[in-house]
Amino acid sequence: MAANSVxxxxxxxxxxxxxxxxPGGGADSVDLHEHALQTAALLRRRHPADKELQIAGLVHDLGHLLLPGDDVGHAGRAADAVRPLLGHRVARLVQLHVPAKRYLAAMEPWHTLPEHSARTLLRQGGPMTRAEAEAFALDPMAEDAVRLRRADEEGRAVGLDAGILDDWRPVLESVAAGHHHVGARSLY
Incomplete structure (x- = not known):
């Protein structure tokens, strides 16, 4: 399912x-809605000029809604859903947020993943091999994917007020319009 409009x-x-x-997320965890708002807000605070990165944080886990329980394919599913509206960069960052977790697990073995991320890491391929990590680091979007991943891990604070979704509508509209404008230019 693709989102064809804001x-x-x-x-x-x-x-x-x-x-x-x-599974088992209860009162001590945030739902996907709060998680999206918190992740996007963290990215807005750290990278205020990068609207596409912020929006990638907002939409990165939509795949969990589209097919519940699909820990392995959720990033690709979310990327496919937002690509027509938000463009290649947002979709690619969404797609890379799981490989970024595997990369960080390999490059920073001392880094403790949140419990839910640690549980899914092995199903998602485990820490990258040295060759995989070297290849990932060469991706032009790797650094931004790691930024998204770090915000993803931090964006699960119970009770944190990260604003409301309607605050993000103008940013979504701007990113969508920018993608549409770029896409229209490439037709000529």
């Missing part, structure tokens, strides 16, 4: 209320 994407993001990305 309204459709906003509906999907609103539908994330009460949905958890891992």
């Amino acid at each position: 309204d459709e994407l906003m509906d999907l993001l609103h539908a994330c209320r009460g949905v958890r990305d891992f």
